[in-house]
Amino acid sequence: MTKPTDSDDNHDLGELVRGHLELSADDVPAPRFDQMWREIDQSIAEPVAAPALGVWGTVTQWLDRKLGYIITGVASAGAVAAIALVMHGGGGGTVDNTDVSAPAFGGAPAQLESLETPGGTATVMEMHDEDGDATVIWVTSDDIEGQDNP
Amino acid sequence: MKLLRAAVTAMILTGAVAGVASADTACTFLEVSATTGDKPAIDPDLKPLEKKLKRPPFSAWNVFRVQSKHDSTLQKGKPDNVALQSGKASVMLRDHVQGRVQLEILVDDASGKRIIAAKPDLTDGEWLVLGMNANSNGHLLALACK
Amino acid sequence: MAAARRGDRGAFQSLFERYHRRAYALALGVVRNSDDALDLVQDAFIKAHKHLERFEGNASFYTWLYRIVMNLAIDHLRKQRRQKPVELDETATQEALDDSLLPKILGGNPGRALMDKQIRARIDAALDSLSENHRAVLVMRELDGLSYEEMADAMGCSKGTIMSRLFHARKNMQKQLADLFDVQGAA
Numbered sequence: 001m002t003k004p005t006d007s008d009d010n011h012d013l014g015e016l017v018r019g020h021l022e023l024s025a026d027d028v029p030a031p032r033f034d035q036m037w038r039e040i041d042q043s044i045a046e047p048v049a050a051p052a053l054g055v056w057g058t059v060t061q062w063l064d065r066k067l068g069y070i071i072t073g074v075a076s077a078g079a080v081a082a083i084a085l086v087m088h089g090g091g092g093g094t095v096d097n098t099d100v101s102a103p104a105f106g107g108a109p110a111q112l113e114s115l116e117t118p119g120g121t122a123t124v125m126e127m128h129d130e131d132g133d134a135t136v137i138w139v140t141s142d143d144i145e146g147q148d149n150p
Numbered sequence: 151m152k153l154l155r156a157a158v159t160a161m162i163l164t165g166a167v168a169g170v171a172s173a174d175t176a177c178t179f180l181e182v183s184a185t186t187g188d189k190p191a192i193d194p195d196l197k198p199l200e201k202k203l204k205r206p207p208f209s210a211w212n213v214f215r216v217q218s219k220h221d222s223t224l225q226k227g228k229p230d231n232v233a234l235q236s237g238k239a240s241v242m243l244r245d246h247v248q249g250r251v252q253l254e255i256l257v258d259d260a261s262g263k264r265i266i267a268a269k270p271d272l273t274d275g276e277w278l279v280l281g282m283n284a285n286s287n288g289h290l291l292a293l294a295c296k
Numbered sequence: 297m298a299a300a301r302r303g304d305r306g307a308f309q310s311l312f313e314r315y316h317r318r319a320y321a322l323a324l325g326v327v328r329n330s331d332d333a334l335d336l337v338q339d340a341f342i343k344a345h346k347h348l349e350r351f352e353g354n355a356s357f358y359t360w361l362y363r364i365v366m367n368l369a370i371d372h373l374r375k376q377r378r379q380k381p382v383e384l385d386e387t388a389t390q391e392a393l394d395d396s397l398l399p400k401i402l403g404g405n406p407g408r409a410l411m412d413k414q415i416r417a418r419i420d421a422a423l424d425s426l427s428e429n430h431r432a433v434l435v436m437r438e439l440d441g442l443s444y445e446e447m448a449d450a451m452g453c454s455k456g457t458i459m460s461r462l463f464h465a466r467k468n469m470q471k472q473l474a475d476l477f478d479v480q481g482a483a
Contacts, residue, residue, distance in 0.1 A: 025317040127205065131199070137283065
């Protein structure tokens with residue numbers, strides 16, 4: 001039997017402190033961190049005051065960041081329905097003149113069977129709160145895109 | 151004048167289909183201007199959307215006024231024309247089954263140019279908000295049916 | 297990381313998913329209150345996102361986040377102005393030595409000891425008893441293995457001060473948890 005050295009004790013103390021704090025972090029229920037992310041997400045999604053961009057620039061900047069779906073031209077049949085479903089899951093993507101057979105999505109909050117935005121780009125997003133659901137289709141005119149100021 | 155005609159049309163439509171209860175799909179269509187003002191303001195008609203209007207992308211503005219309101223009872227396959235302050239819209243009920251309202255919506259700008267043609271499939275009571283730019287302001291069309 | 301810097305919120309969410317518990321462990325170790333630690337981690341991620349353009353790509357995101365969390369934690373402690381005794385309460389130690397935990401402690405396996413809620417409560421109490429400065433240094437060192445220089449930089453003091461604080465922090469912790477180490481030696 002050997003007497004533990006200071007180094008051994010330091011090592012064990014380190015293990016105890018680190019292990020204890022890591023376990024304490026594991027003890028926090030996942031929904032609490034989910035809530036934290038939602039609050040962070042909401043906070044970082046707020047348009048930052050950017051006078052150089054102007055109001056419309058701020059909106060388009062936000063739309064660029066938004067995890068919605070950018071649709072140019074025509075998206076038809078099941079393509080947009082699929083978009084609505086995947087978008088609900090938080091993904092992102094672009095669809096242009098896509099045509100696929102329509103899948104069935106019973107119970108999905110909203111579906112778009114087709115969407116045409118001639119001369120503009122549509123961003124589709126969903127919003128949920130205690131007042132209910134809303135599907136938002138935002139059309140940015142091609143004449144507006146790329147302008148810093150309206 | 152257009153607004154008056156739309157209102158009359160809505161009243162006629164409402165009365166005309168009142169007896170066909172099972173086929174009724176009541177819709178509310180709001181045309182909204184989104185602007186920026188010194189004092190935030192939201193029209194009482196927009197109460198159901200208030201929380202959403204405080205979030206991006208709508209939070210770029212803080213004053214939301216209803217420019218025109220159109221309530222109607224839609225009949226399957228019959229387009230309902232809605233006169234807007236800026237342009238015009240048409241809403242047609244494609245079907246209403248199992249709590250899902252299937253619509254066809256066409257929106258044209260003031261010059262008659264098509265801006266949106268969409269076939270949404272919404273849950274009863276769910277809002278569909280179509281948003282467009284109008285110079286530095288926003289032009290919103292909000293629709294809910296049940 | 298590059299995607300997050302370009303404003304990709306999905307990429308930033310991935311960074312959050314990867315580091316939030318680790319950041320929480322650090323914050324909790326320093327501020328010793330779960331709600332405060334959660335608020336602090338939330339603020340840290342928001343702050344990190346706000347200043348993503350300042351992030352230097354050659355460092356790891358966590359190192360950077362770590363500094364933000366530590367700064368917020370230290371600010372938090374300063375605001376609270378809580379005074380904790382630095383010196384060990386000998387009476388409490390004697391009570392600890394007399395309690396029923398003695399026979400079952402480390403057994404040469406700190407990981408196993410952590411399965412015991414009573415032992416974890418003891419570690420909590422020992423951490424609580426440290427002064428804020430001592431605790432911050434101990435947590436930085438034990439949780440993330442920061443060097444003396446890095447800790448001195450984070451706390452805005454000299455390397456010598458850090459070495460002294462770490463020495464006293466460890467000494468006090470070992471005194472309070474002496475029974476655990478004694479049994480380990482006997483095992």
